[in-house]
Every structure is written in structure tokens, then in C-alpha cells.
Amino acid sequence: MTTFSSLGELRAAVGADLGTAGPITLSQERINGFADVTEDHQWIHIDAERAASSNFGTTIAHGYLTLALVAPFLEKLLVVEGVQATLNYGLDTVRFPTPVPSGSDVSATATLEEVIDKPGGAEVRVKMTMTIPSSTKPVCVATVVMRIVE
Template identity: 55%
Template sequence: MTTPSTLTVHGLDELKALAGAELGTSDWIEVTQDRINGFADATGDHQWIHTDVERAAAGPFGVPIAHGYLTLALFIPLFTGLLEVEGVSTKVNYGLNKVRFPSPVRVGSRIRLAARLAAVDEVPGGLQITVDGTIEIEGAPKPAAVLQSVSRFYA
């Protein structure tokens, strides 16, 4: 799904030309209790701090918080809102070089991604991109996640 702010590139040559580019910030998305519960169901991680609203209200954050890995998983839809690569046969999440979770995402918070295309490198049959990303929490002094993601695009 693309938004009006999505940068669309056509093919590997246009992608390669973006090395070092600031990609801007994505639209905000809300982290709801339903989203947290769905992630808990998908992963089997039903720790009370995420899913038990009453117990979490008495816990250290006053409300349930999102799983760190849910926040990380939201990188993909947030990133897709910033950059769409067309004219390639395959897109692969290749891995992560670094991930930190400086601040929890409280239920009801809105998050967005600020990203920079740190590197574009040739690999056999395509390109590998390295993205420096910060998942920001609206109104919070610290980000939810700081990461470096690696993806590959094949012709």
C-alpha cells in the first residue's frame, strides 16, 4: 500500500541512485490492544505486560505495552509507506545488523518510521540495501526502536 508521500522507483538503476538518501518519515499508525493481542496470538507470547489490561494498569508503565518484536515487525509496513520498488522480480528481507528498543510503546500510542537509505550494494542478480531506521513514538522523547535493516531486490 502506498501513500501520497511514498517514493516509487522503477528498477534497480533508480534504486541504486538513491544511496545515501533521506527517505523522510512515514504516516503514523496506532498500536492498539487488538494489534498487540493479535501479535501475542501469532507468536504465543501472552506475557501479562502486553495482554492483561487490568494487571498492566498496575504495572510499571500503567498500561499494556507492545512487544518489542511487534514494533520491529511494523518496520515493513512503515517502510513500504516510504519507498516502493517496482520493476523487480523479488524482494527479500535479508536481516538486521542492529536493533535496540530504547522506549516501550504504550497501547494507544502512534508510531512512525524515519529512514535513510544508508547503502546500496550490488549482489549477484540484484541489489542489497541497508536502511537506518528510527521508529518514533508520537510525543515521546525516546524512540521505540533504532535499527539497521538489510533487504535485497532482484531483477
């Protein structure tokens, strides 16, 4: 975990590697739960028998489930002390270069890309790259935008 004692210290660290977090296992139970919550029951995510005969050979996690791991990974990778709040503001880019087979362990690395001063705080951009051991390609690459309130 990278901890910054202030927003000023964070500003000075643009370009820094924030480390690695994880793994988080995307079990079939977790995938099924996500399907229920989002009402996305596409067979490739929940029908193990049918998915076994697909090109993937197994069920795969929803891309948005993989993306949802941004929150717990960032919680472990970036802490700014002495601020009122850190809020999700959005995403600039999101790509899913390769699917996540059920049961995969997902890990993430992060880089602090930009800190832009805003009234009452700053807008912070962090590039997250999520990977699984069975692939040379990332499973998700996203530029996460946060607002930090001083």
C-alpha cells in the same frame, strides 16, 4: 513515498531520506492478537489491570510487534520499479530504546544507508527509526537488509 525508476537510480541515492510513514496505531486488540499468534502472553502486554500498577502504567506492545511494522512502513517509503522482487534478507541491528504504550500511534522515518551490488541484483540497507508522539526517544531503531532481484 520515494519511488526509484531502477536499481541504478536507487544506487545513486545512498544517503537519501526516504520520508515518513504512518501512523499505525498499536491498539490493545492488535497487541492481544500478536500475543496469540506468537504465544507470548506476558502480563505486561495483555493484563491491563496488572500493567496499570506497573512502572509503565498501562500495557505495552511487544518489541517484536513494533519491529513487525517495518514491512508496512517500508512498503510506503521505498519502491523500486523495474525489478523482479524485493525480499526481506535480515536485520543488522535492532534496538527498542523505549516501550510503546497500548494505543500509541507509531510512525517511521527511513534513510537509505547502502546499496551493495550482488549477483542478479543488490543488497540494500535502510535505517528505520520509529517514534511515538509521547516520547522523545525512538521506540525502535533498526537497520533493515533487503535483497533486490533484477
